[in-house]
Amino acid sequence: MGLAALPRGLGGGWARLRGLTGRPGGTPARPGGAAAPAAPLLWPRGAARPRGEGTSPAAAPRRREVTLTGPRYGVRRRPFRALSGRDLAAFERLVPGRAVTDAEQLAPFNVDWLRSVRGCSKLMLKPQTTAEVSQVLRYCYERNLAVNPQGGNTGLVGGSVPVFDEIILSTALMNKIISFDKVSGILVCQAGCILEKLNEYLEDQGFIMPLDLGAKGSCHIGGNVATNAGGLRLLRYGSLRGTVLGLEVVLADGSVLDCLTSLRKDNTGYDLKQLFIGSEGTLGVITAVSILCPQKPKAVNLAFLGCQSFAKVLETFTTSRAMLGEILSACEFMDEKCMELVERHLKLSNPLTGSPFYVLIETSGSDSTHDADKLNNFLEQAMTSGLVADGTVATDAKKIKTLWSLRERITEALTHDGCVYKYDISLPVGKLYDLVMDMRARLGQSAKNVVGYGHLGDGNLHLNITAESYSHFLLDAIEPYVYEWTARHKGSISAEHGLGFKKKQYIHYSKPNEAIFLMQRFKAMLDPKGILNPYKTLPTSSEGNMH
Numbered sequence: 001m002g003l004a005a006l007p008r009g010l011g012g013g014w015a016r017l018r019g020l021t022g023r024p025g026g027t028p029a030r031p032g033g034a035a036a037p038a039a040p041l042l043w044p045r046g047a048a049r050p051r052g053e054g055t056s057p058a059a060a061p062r063r064r065e066v067t068l069t070g071p072r073y074g075v076r077r078r079p080f081r082a083l084s085g086r087d088l089a090a091f092e093r094l095v096p097g098r099a100v101t102d103a104e105q106l107a108p109f110n111v112d113w114l115r116s117v118r119g120c121s122k123l124m125l126k127p128q129t130t131a132e133v134s135q136v137l138r139y140c141y142e143r144n145l146a147v148n149p150q151g152g153n154t155g156l157v158g159g160s161v162p163v164f165d166e167i168i169l170s171t172a173l174m175n176k177i178i179s180f181d182k183v184s185g186i187l188v189c190q191a192g193c194i195l196e197k198l199n200e201y202l203e204d205q206g207f208i209m210p211l212d213l214g215a216k217g218s219c220h221i222g223g224n225v226a227t228n229a230g231g232l233r234l235l236r237y238g239s240l241r242g243t244v245l246g247l248e249v250v251l252a253d254g255s256v257l258d259c260l261t262s263l264r265k266d267n268t269g270y271d272l273k274q275l276f277i278g279s280e281g282t283l284g285v286i287t288a289v290s291i292l293c294p295q296k297p298k299a300v301n302l303a304f305l306g307c308q309s310f311a312k313v314l315e316t317f318t319t320s321r322a323m324l325g326e327i328l329s330a331c332e333f334m335d336e337k338c339m340e341l342v343e344r345h346l347k348l349s350n351p352l353t354g355s356p357f358y359v360l361i362e363t364s365g366s367d368s369t370h371d372a373d374k375l376n377n378f379l380e381q382a383m384t385s386g387l388v389a390d391g392t393v394a395t396d397a398k399k400i401k402t403l404w405s406l407r408e409r410i411t412e413a414l415t416h417d418g419c420v421y422k423y424d425i426s427l428p429v430g431k432l433y434d435l436v437m438d439m440r441a442r443l444g445q446s447a448k449n450v451v452g453y454g455h456l457g458d459g460n461l462h463l464n465i466t467a468e469s470y471s472h473f474l475l476d477a478i479e480p481y482v483y484e485w486t487a488r489h490k491g492s493i494s495a496e497h498g499l500g501f502k503k504k505q506y507i508h509y510s511k512p513n514e515a516i517f518l519m520q521r522f523k524a525m526l527d528p529k530g531i532l533n534p535y536k537t538l539p540t541s542s543e544g545n546m547h
């Protein structure tokens with residue numbers, strides 16, 4: 001690349017570092033809920049192996065019926081009470097006009113976004129206030145009725161939909177902003193606020209949300225906190241365990257735990273909110289969140305770079321960290337297979353010529369000249385030292401969004417590729433791509449595509465494997481090998497998606513028995529009847545606990 005082509009000043013909005021060949025088209029963020037895309041055929045092993053289902057995606061109708069989770073995974077319904085007419089009348093009194101029983105209306109809330117698991121709930125309740133959530137849970141607790149808390153239903157591990165007939169407790173109408181303090185940057189809001197809407201609200205006031213993810217257009221902040229979602233900005237702003245300052249939670253028996261403080265520092269006893277962050281709705285229902293929001297950066301730049309090897313990807317990351325320092329706000333990677341999929345299935349265009357790997361480096365700062373200088377120096381170094389073979393830089397918001405969609409929409413592209421096996425792995429960053437190469441060699445022709453992408457800066461790999469149709473043989477080749485590999489390298493089998501229904505029995509690969517036992521004791525203490533999001537997160541010996 002000619003150094004003269006470097007975007008000194010980055011004024012053009014969209015600067016190609018070497019020979020611009022294409023232009024991506026703008027597209028919306030990942031849809032969720034009822035707006036789910038074409039049906040993927042995805043059967044990762046859950047509580048038990050799915051029974052006898054292998055349909056060719058090509059032959060399947062785009063909106064095929066998803067098989068019920070209970071029979072498909074061989075799960076036994078726990079002895080919760082079944083909903084009666086008396087219960088329905090009571091709920092109609094507690095949330096008048098907001099108790100949904102119509103089967104057609106309920107259908108999208110019984111199926112996950114990936115269309116891989118399906119429950120058969122007969123009732124969805126849509127409370128508007130914490131008091132209503134409390135009354136509903138008190139009633140359910142007394143009557144021994146199981147409850148499935150649900151936000152935007154964008155989860156990827158089957159945690160947000162019922163397994164059987166659990167009552168869906170939706171946070172959709174709990175979407176009020178309670179307060180925003182411009183001095184401290186602390187936002188307090190109800191759990192059902194949509195992430196993107198919160199960000200828009202904050203942007204008007206010169207702030208942003210500390211997290212960003214592909215599902216931002218549909219996911220709820222309460223669901224984000226309940227799953228401890230990571231996303232694209234974690235590298236810069238840290239995890240929700242740091243930015244969430246307080247929570248209001250309704251416990252299984254209906255009691256309200258008001259820990260909705262807005263303090264940066266508070267060392268008075270145990271930090272109880274941490275128990276609920278990442279507990280996937282199994283310990284309580286999050287009804288409100290207090291969260292620390294950063295200033296909206298005045299200057300944002302995005303470099304999309306092509307690298308010839310993963311070693312160069314790693315060195316590009318370390319160099320960017322060293323040279324961009326405090327303005328580095330994201331560092332993501334994707335391999336060429338991912339690029340092929342977004343091009344083929346979503347018709348997005350690669351603005352670079354073919355490279356085996358692509359890296360997205362975002363800077364967010366307060367001084368555009370200073371940031372441009374820093375980025376230019378970094379790019380110059382990366383290019384002259386041969387770390388980066390090709391690249392383009394965007395400074396204009398629309399073009400930044402277009403480039404980001406290449407990365408954010410990989411999940412969606414994968415759903416169009418056939419039967420998908422998903423793995424969300426944390427590893428020492430140097431080992432991140434070894435697992436992909438190992439898996440590719442191991443599976444050979446039995447997989448259609450083995451792709452690797454993810455949050456490079458966080459050491460989080462999204463390994464996805466696709467096949468034309470479901471195969472026990474392929475599943476056996478992947479699992480438990482992928483979990484053993486991860487455990488051997490001291491990684492985590494769920495970096496940011498949670499365990500939900502599909503991964504709960506693999507917790508042992510990442511946590512010792514003592515920790516799991518303690519988790520089970522917490523669960524028993526906070527929800528003695530086990531009514532909250534049953535069959536999720538924690539393994540139970542009677543439900544195919546394999547280890």
Ligand SMILES: O=C(O)CC[C@@H](O)C(=O)O
Pocket residue numbers: 156214231407408410411422423424454462463464
């Ligand atoms: O689909 C996946 O495997 C990852 C989804 C999401 O966490 C992402 O980073 O795009």
Ligand SMILES: [Zn+2]
Pocket residue numbers: 231454455462496
């Ligand atoms: Zn991710």
